Amino acid sequence: MTLLELRNLTAGYETGQILFGIDLVVEEDEVVSLLGRNGAGKTTTMRSIVGADEPYISGGAILFDGQNLLERRNYEISKLGLSFVPEGRRCFRELTVIENLELAANYALNPLRIETVLEQFPELNEMQNRQTKNMSGGEQQMLAIARSLVTNPQMMLLDEPCEGLAPYIVRRIESIIENINAEQNVTVLLVEQNVAVALAVADRHYILDEGRIVKEVTSERLHEDDTLRQKYLGI
Numbered sequence: 001m002t003l004l005e006l007r008n009l010t011a012g013y014e015t016g017q018i019l020f021g022i023d024l025v026v027e028e029d030e031v032v033s034l035l036g037r038n039g040a041g042k043t044t045t046m047r048s049i050v051g052a053d054e055p056y057i058s059g060g061a062i063l064f065d066g067q068n069l070l071e072r073r074n075y076e077i078s079k080l081g082l083s084f085v086p087e088g089r090r091c092f093r094e095l096t097v098i099e100n101l102e103l104a105a106n107y108a109l110n111p112l113r114i115e116t117v118l119e120q121f122p123e124l125n126e127m128q129n130r131q132t133k134n135m136s137g138g139e140q141q142m143l144a145i146a147r148s149l150v151t152n153p154q155m156m157l158l159d160e161p162c163e164g165l166a167p168y169i170v171r172r173i174e175s176i177i178e179n180i181n182a183e184q185n186v187t188v189l190l191v192e193q194n195v196a197v198a199l200a201v202a203d204r205h206y207i208l209d210e211g212r213i214v215k216e217v218t219s220e221r222l223h224e225d226d227t228l229r230q231k232y233l234g235i
Helices: 042-049 074-079 097-106 114-118 137-150 167-184 195-201 219-224 226-233
Strands: 002-013 016-027 031-035 056-064 082-085 155-159 187-191 204-209 212-218
Touching (some): 002 187, 016 212, 074 082, 204 219
Antiparallel strands (some): 002 016, 204 212
């Protein structure tokens, strides 16, 4: 069943148009990645889906579980079961781990028990009373994902979850994404510059170039096609 669909989406900022007719489909229980060079429009696509104040959507449709998201404000979109882990984590630095999770639960329509979520994040379970500002980048990323999971989403959007992290932490994030999908039945749309991560966790991949979807490929095709990776991803 189709859970998320973008139809001919156009969007941009005051400085100009960024997206030019994006068509994208994510089926229930899939992990799908959105790939492309810097500036291709990946983050703009994610922000458009979750109803951020910017960019400005000038055309097309965004459907989530059959409902038009363009008719809803961002807090309403969250309550429909769509959560967003933004680039840069954006946890509340002065709050502790448990306070960050409690805050997310307070705003969720049907939150998961915090204790249940922490069982999946033993690293966080051991530092419940630590302020976020005293945590490493990898620990903060785990907290950002856990905070999103507390809201009990049908679908999670992850924007650059492995950016700037050490390789062993990257592998841990990969494991978390796989577990959220397989064990929690959460559908995932992932933006990731690290193509190896996308290949490891995603079922399918959309490649953006200058605000347009230029390819939809399987992991097998993307892994084997050196020309495709070089042309659109620079690797």
